[in-house]
Amino acid sequence: MLENLPIVQGDPLWALLHQFNADQRDHKIDMLVGVYRDETGQTPVMQQVQKAEQKLAAVAESKSYKMLSGNLEFNDHMAKFLLGDSERFSDQCTIQTVGGSGALRVIADFVATLSPDAVIWNTNPGYLNHRPIMEGAGLNVEPFRWQHVGGVLDIEACFEDLEQAKEGDILLLHGSCHNPSGVDPSLAQWQQFIDFCLAKKVVPFIDIAYQGFGDGPEEDAAGLRLFVEQVDFMLVAASCSKNMGLYCERTGVAMVITNDHSQHAPLRTLLERITRANYSMPPNHGAAVASLLFSDPEPWLAELSVCRERINDLRKALGNLLLEMNAPVSLQAVTRQKGMFSLLPLTPEQMTALREKHAIYGMLNGRINIAGLKQAQVSYLAKALVDVMKS
């Protein structure tokens, strides 16, 4: 059997991370992995999560199996968090998944079962794992350009490429804090995507992994909610990895929204059959913690806003310095971008120079995690960026 083992290329991110760990320079900066870091460089467990875990341990409720749809209380909380007070709450069918990635795969399998010829239209640049997950389910993926001018999405380029989309195809959009570019549509642009889906009968699929990391939990769901108000049928994948810091607890949901309630029971059965055939059911710990956070959300939301404000302050500080230094305008878009990531307008060679000369680690495609930065390092980064862009 092993003679058929393919030579598979490793994940470039983890290879760079190994290099970072081996780097002996004290001033090295890790802007690689997409996790939040505080000013001390830690990815802390949120205080509210710790409290919830202590509570759960004290109660020590049975570890008996949950439902096939996972933790139902969590699913309801997530649906409310995503949809707000939308009247379409009763139109959603939500199941708990193994993180946002699990949600993406469950929905991909769902689409592949019902509509195997549907093409997934995927932003380019896009989240590194979208294509493998969709292709893993046997679906075809086509890119459409996700470019910006000064941080504003170039929607004309999107629609030029999406011209090829046919009825029944899927438009995969990031709910907020686009990974890797940090470029989100304005509300008017969200409306243009809705008009496009309605006109072309294309199904929207929103992956929302950073709700609360851009402008706030409500604001970051605005595009998703605008879609919910106007389309009968759509797909959603959501994650609690970032906004609750539950990364390794693998906590998320897959949601299908349809106003045809006669479809809800068979739809849920299909979703459950997909998870059952893969891993039976998701782990409960993260969902139990999340349910406690949702039941008294203010203290958690306050912690989340500290994370968001830290990132936004870093963006402002970096943007101001770059302006003062007369850095290329293309670099200054960093202040308009949202969430943890920005895609620097640097070539792979310039990203390599940033790493080799200045010990600043970002992805070769230019993606950096702003949350990997400390306030005291902003000026060093700004100077290094200007330096590598000169050469």
Ligand code: PMP
């Ligand atoms: N979607 C996007 C756009 C992401 O950036 C991520 C996480 N990097 C995910 C989904 C997956 O999140 P999770 O860790 O919950 O699987």
